[in-house]
Amino acid sequence: MRKVFDFHGGIHPTENKHQSVRTPIADAGIPPELIIPLSQHIGAPARPLVAIGERVLKGQMIAEALGFVSVPVHAPTSGTIHAIEDRLIAHPSGYLAPCIVITTDGQDEWEAHSGVLNYRTLETADLISIIRNAGIAGMGGAGFPSAVKLSVKADTPIETLIINGTECEPYITADDALMREQAFEIIEGTKILQQIIGPKSTLIGVEDNKPEGIAALCAAAQGTNIEIVTFPTKYPSGGEKQLVEILTGQQVPSGGLPSEVGVVCQNIGSTVAIFDAVVKGRPLISRVTTVTGESVREPQNFEVLIGTPVQYLIDKAGYQSEKNNRLIMGGPMMGFTIPDTGVPIVKTTNCVLAPSEAELSTPPPAQACIRCGMCAEVCPASLLPQQMFWFAQGKEFEKLEEHNLFDCIECGACSFACPSNIPLVQYYRASKSEILQLRHDHEIAEQSRIRFEARQQRLEQAEQEKEAKRAARKIAAQQRAEAAQESGAEDPIQAAIDRAKIKKAEQQQDGAGDESELHKLEKAIASTAKRLTTATTKLEQAQAEGSDLVGALQTGVDKTREKMAVAKQALNDYQQHLDTRSAEQRPADAAQSAIERAMQARTTEAALSPQEKARVDLKKLQNRLKKTQATLLQSHQNAEEAKVIEALESTVARLTEKINALQPLLNTAEDA
Template sequence: MNAQVWDFPGGIHPPTNKRQSTGSPIAAAPLPKRLILPLAQHAGSPAIACVEVGEHVLKGQMIATPGSAISTALHAPTSGTVVAIGEQPFPHASGLPAPAIVIDSDGREEWAPLQPCEDFRNENAPALLERIRQAGIAGLGGAGFPTAAKLAARAQDDIHTLIVNGVECEPYISADDMLMRERAAELVQGIEILVHILQPEQVLICVEDDKPEAIAALQAAIGERPFQLRAVPTKYPSGGERQLIQILTGREVPSGGLPADIGTLCVNVGTAVAVADAVLRGRPLISRITTLTGAALARPMNVEALIGTPVGELLDFAGLDRGKLDRLIFGGSLMGIALPSLDVPLIKTGNCLLAPTRDELPAPPPAMPCIRCGDCALVCPASLLPQQLHFFALGNDHEQLHAHNLFDCIECGACAYVCPSSIPLVQYYRAAKADIRELQLKQQKAEHSRLRFEQRQDRLRREEERKAAERLARQEKAARARETQDTAVEPAQSIIERVKAEKAVGNAPDDLKRLKIEASMAQVALKKAEKQLATHDTPELQAQVADLRAAAEAAKAALAAAEATSAPAPAPAAVPVANDAALKKAKIDGAMARAQLKKSEKAFGENPTEEQQATLQQLRAEVDRLDRLQAELQAPPPAAPAPSDGEKALKAAKIALAGKRAELKKAQQAGADEATLAHLRQELADAEQTLHAAEDTSGKPAPDLVRIEKRPVDAATRAAKTELAYARADLKKLEREGAPQEQLDSARARLEAAERALANPPAE
């Protein structure tokens, strides 16, 4: 009791006015018919309702879970029925409602099952902290910070001093004083639990020296325990956390810091008793001791009231004379707030209800201009400059308010108490703090929105890059496919076909064998090119097919001449073979024409232009012509009349002439001598004479050669139409895929160029 104590700067000594409410023991408030339980009775996030309207609840049952790590649970103070969940009156200076759970009492006070922990020493710290958190305990000294979050100090915080705060310095409030007098043993139990959790080096229990009854009760309850009871000088606001730490240790909590930063932790005596109830008896925080005082009450007292009880019912229990009541203050006369209604409920931080008359606490006179007396700076316990803070608050100069440590102000009201100009300084500070917090919240939201926008833009950019890469890959793949299609016959396949042709020839003579192989390879190449042309109709493939068809016909003619030389007898199947080849060619041409028509119809769309309609009509006419030709070739051939003797002689002369030509050509290639060549030339001349004589005697008329040039569409026009169809199809594809604007512009320019080329063909 005689240990050294220090002092803090400033402070005042207002009248205490505590004896009015300490003359009788703590009374039990009557059970109200309806309880209003706000979800935000503590610092941090509001609790989250876990019951529904119409649900029956038991006393001590959890009705709202903690909303975050900095939050507390909420429990039913009595058994009854949940009748509403929504906006209800709330004890705040603004008078605005707040979300709450409303319970109608059934009067039975039926408890929910409790889970006490009689031997807390066998529990580890995290388990005890969870019990405290689930019990819904918040600081009962007025700040309302969740106790479990406060006790869960970081590992690097070396908490060497636990301070139990019984310094109830504000005028009129005596709830903690009466608690220490009547429940000192329960307070010591709570301190032992806190020591088990925190393992501090020392425990300091602090009481003002004007409370001898509380000091005596605590000394008896502490006994031989290593707890130090300290009596501190009576001075306002010595009960402030930072001021009390400075009184006991001589050290200041750094600006913007926490007591844990200097190894201390401060807990209110009411909070310590609630911890004992939660751990040893399993009871959640559903009631608290509240001072009812003021000259408008007939019986000032301290009551243990259920959380959620309407304050009007508590004041009526203390004998409220509503005619004398000037205003209702929630808290003490210096730090309390005026309530707009008696319908608001008692909450966990409600340590006092002050009902003064006009004579007891007269309204302050109108504020006068500041006279720069400096009294406010002399009494400030945080060594601030209240006068400067007032000027900066009036000018909304947030930068200067930060520079002058506005948030170190504990809003004790000492500066306003001594101000000769009656300036409500604390109100200005509270408003400035609220403005700064609101601005910071908006800045945080704006920064969060900016980050989300930038992340979205990055995500869209990456997605666009991915799509562009995929489109480029598809285009490269299509280009490689077109290059592959331009090759009529693959080397490996041509080798396979050549080997097959050689095997089919067998043991034929060398020249005939070679000619058959060449004809077979030419036919295979032609078939492959025609197949590719039917799939991809391009001017390049059309020219290639024409060249291959000419080469195949030449190879077939050479083979026929060689076979005629080796086998003079006429082949009866010559006409059917020719008809089969013409029929096959007609089928291929028809397939190609139909493919071109289908492709053009798809490229031109549903509303083709007049020029496109003309092109489609030409393509349809070509398809009809090829269909008729195919039908004619598929008809059975008419029976050929028996050849006459003259015709037989003419045919034999033609075969003989072809054989003589082949013999002469072979001899020339073999390098025969001139005599042999002269003999062969003479035989060739004789064969020609024989052929002329056979033509004269055969009776067949001479052939009437008529040259017909069929040009339905010239090559330039066909190429221009094809380019126009491809340009239009590529543009539609890019539009469907959502291609970049640069590619769309390039495709539109290509389409316009193709339309101009078709409309203005080059002069021949």
């Protein structure tokens, strides 16, 4: 008999386990719709691989793992993808999460799959890969991906493999049912785990309140090196750290993992799922879930497809809504009330509890703490629940962390023992959520700060580079200006800038002037026209009335007409002026430009002195001579007609003559 140890604290609540183990595991069947959350595990949610309207087969991967700490999701039966959308999921906060919704077709048609009967031939990495691809995450707790748990580092020697068959929470019998009915699979799954981890000893720890399960396991483990270890029933023996202490006597350090004391733990359900994945090639698409409580006629364990709505499942057990006061997912100690019966069963759902009011009555109102210390006495993590309660009320999160809040396994033993009915564990859960949210917010803020600072740095660097370029351009411009000053020439760049500025100012002035003058003239015409209309109306009235004022009014009308004529003429003149000017500013056509350039050249030439003109002429003649000589040479080479060659030779002679004629004039100028 292996020696077992005890852990600090613990309680003995009424077990209520017998109701659900009276019959074998039943098949819950195929509901019309399956709602499969993409995140049923700790880590990154899986990424969908299917589209709406697509037909999927049983066992087909419909969402892939996204990252190392993640697992894929598979279709639990054949059907059609109805939606990929947010649906209400089973969570204490009752929130929506991304799900793949399958409309089942009832055919339950499998995708082709096969396992490896002789798994001993497989390498460790291959086994871990199969487990990962089968989507297996811890089925007894928070859903930690099994492949990650099994990927122990080489420098962390594992002495002991523990299979957790404790199932200490009242009412739940899912693992007990597996031990009774699938002991062979548990032992074979354990052998696969042994092959992966290579422990010195392998223990299956079971509380002594499951005699049938223990007997089945002992029979299946005959002839193996797997030891079935039983110990007295006490809640929460199934806590990972508590079980390690019971079986090895070692305490996992605060904030640490069992691997730090050379232990790896796996749940019974996960062990069966590992066997199914490796030997049968079957991914995790269903699980055993206990449906119990006085509000169901036939409490029992069901093999349930992942994604099955709770309402469908409890109806299978004969749900009596009139008796029920609330539905709990999990057990009475660690479970939570579900917000709606449409939420799905997931990989970690070990129980749906439908108690009656008499069975699990609403707790009475909390009273003041009487400092009795009962909570500390029962705490299996050796915490100080009473102090943590004060800190949680005051939101003193630092002090809560100093008091190892995150070592609290949320077993609820303290709340159970508290004579003042203080819902202690709820305070700890809320505080943990707030701390995690604050950490998350802090991380986001920190990332934002880093991004902001990096951006500022980039902008500053860019500004510095721009400034350096500006300074370099300024220095270069100054140097050019100084060089131009020294050589007596105007700085060409500055001159160009000045010219551009003047031109722009002139254009703006001209445009503004044009507009305001035009407006003035048009306004004058409009007001004269108005005056003329008024004067004409008055004149017509006076004429109709035979008034004495007709003469005076007629003079006024005549004068206004004259003014109108003058104003119209002024506008006309001004428009003509504008037309003429815009015609002058219109770009000339090529011929006109050439003429203008020629005229300009002629004007320039006329202003030259005779010697300067001779120098310009000489340059032109020399250029022409050079070109003609080249053409002549080309003509000789091409053996062109004699008359072409003669004409070119004659041109060469004439140009040479002209150049020679200019020479004396230039010599005189140089002498002078």
